[in-house]
Amino acid sequence: MTRASALLAGVWDFVVGDDWRTAIGVALALALTALVAALGISAWWVMPLAVLGLLALSIRRASR
Amino acid sequence: MSGAELGLALSVFLACTVEAVEALTIVLAVGSTRSWSSAISGVGAAVLALAVIVAALGPAITSLPIDVLRVLVGGLLLIFGLQWLRKAILRASGLKAKHDESQIYEVQAAAARGAGAKHDGFDGYAFTIAFKGVLLEGLEVAFIVLTFGANQHRVALAAAAAGLAVLVVVAAGVAARAPLARVPENTLKFAVGVMLSSFGMFWGAEGAGARWPGGDGALLAIIPGVLIAAVALVKVIQRAPHPTMTETNDQATVNA
Numbered sequence: 470m471t472r473a474s475a476l477l478a479g480v481w482d483f484v485v486g487d488d489w490r491t492a493i494g495v496a497l498a499l500a501l502t503a504l505v506a507a508l509g510i511s512a513w514w515v516m517p518l519a520v521l522g523l524l525a526l527s528i529r530r531a532s533r
Numbered sequence: 534m535s536g537a538e539l540g541l542a543l544s545v546f547l548a549c550t551v552e553a554v555e556a557l558t559i560v561l562a563v564g565s566t567r568s569w570s571s572a573i574s575g576v577g578a579a580v581l582a583l584a585v586i587v588a589a590l591g592p593a594i595t596s597l598p599i600d601v602l603r604v605l606v607g608g609l610l611l612i613f614g615l616q617w618l619r620k621a622i623l624r625a626s627g628l629k630a631k632h633d634e635s636q637i638y639e640v641q642a643a644a645a646r647g648a649g650a651k652h653d654g655f656d657g658y659a660f661t662i663a664f665k666g667v668l669l670e671g672l673e674v675a676f677i678v679l680t681f682g683a684n685q686h687r688v689a690l691a692a693a694a695a696g697l698a699v700l701v702v703v704a705a706g707v708a709a710r711a712p713l714a715r716v717p718e719n720t721l722k723f724a725v726g727v728m729l730s731s732f733g734m735f736w737g738a739e740g741a742g743a744r745w746p747g748g749d750g751a752l753l754a755i756i757p758g759v760l761i762a763a764v765a766l767v768k769v770i771q772r773a774p775h776p777t778m779t780e781t782n783d784q785a786t787v788n789a
Contacts, residue, residue, distance in 0.1 A: 483672065484609065486616045495611050499604055499741050506742030513745045516738040517755070520611065520730060521762055527619050528766055532628050532773075 575663030607737025614729025
């Protein structure tokens with residue numbers, strides 16, 4: 470592994486951690502919030518629902 | 534001090550306390566078994582490296598447009614917060630071994646004793662282990678200081694809260710002359726996970742264009758809401774049948 474790829478792997482591990490699905494889910498939830506807000510619809514409810522779902526799914530995966 | 538600033542200071546203080554307790558255990562183990570002067574040199578070098586990272590990244594982060602900053606900071610804090618919260622929930626529900634500073638100290642001290650002969654002068658092993666321990670534990674705190682502080686333009690307040698936590702932990706460690714095994718780490722991690730997730734959700738949604746009912750006052754509902762959801766998940770897991778813990782205590786020392 471080169472130093473650059475090792476550095477990238479380290480940054481990925483530091484930011485994303487051991488559950489990349491949750492990180493992707495957070496990014497998608499923020500994108501959905503932006504989309505709903507851009508349509509002129511109240512969008513504050515998207516993140517609480519997404520966070521609850523992501524946390525529950527992450528716990529379920531970890532507890533299997 | 535506003536409610537958001539109090540939340541900032543409290544979150545950084547608690548997060549830094551947890552990481553400082555873990556770093557202290559490593560430094561105590563290599564300092565007491567190998568060389569205090571080399572271990573303390575390693576701590577100093579790591580603190581210097583962390584200060585350089587904060588000083589270099591701070592201005593770059595604060596120069597971002599506010600909505601970009603909020604999406605970026607909110608998203609990252611949320612990812613971090615959910616990781617902290619997941620581990621805390623698993624520990625609270627008995628699915629993951631709790632952090633045991635006394636055991637970690639014994640493991641680290643045994644590794645230090647078996648790491649070859651000590652030298653009279655500079656001890657490279659003690660320096661390296663102390664440096665790595667403080668740097669790795671401190672990186673997460675530096676990140677929280679930067680993101681929380683930059684978003685509210687209060688990096689100095691965040692840094693002060695972190696510094697205070699380090700002082701309290703070091704003073705307690707010097708007084709106890711032992712790992713701080715009685716600090717309720719899992720409870721603190723639970724609280725930090727709730728705070729990071731709540732603020733991350735709040736700022737991320739605002740940056741993405743959402744407007745919270747009640748403005749900043751929405752945090753008074755978000756934080757208890759996340760706490761209640763997390764506690765409910767613990768109760769659900771405790772009631773469900775599960776076979777064994779997901780990792781051993783030794784693995785927990787590496788993964789926590």
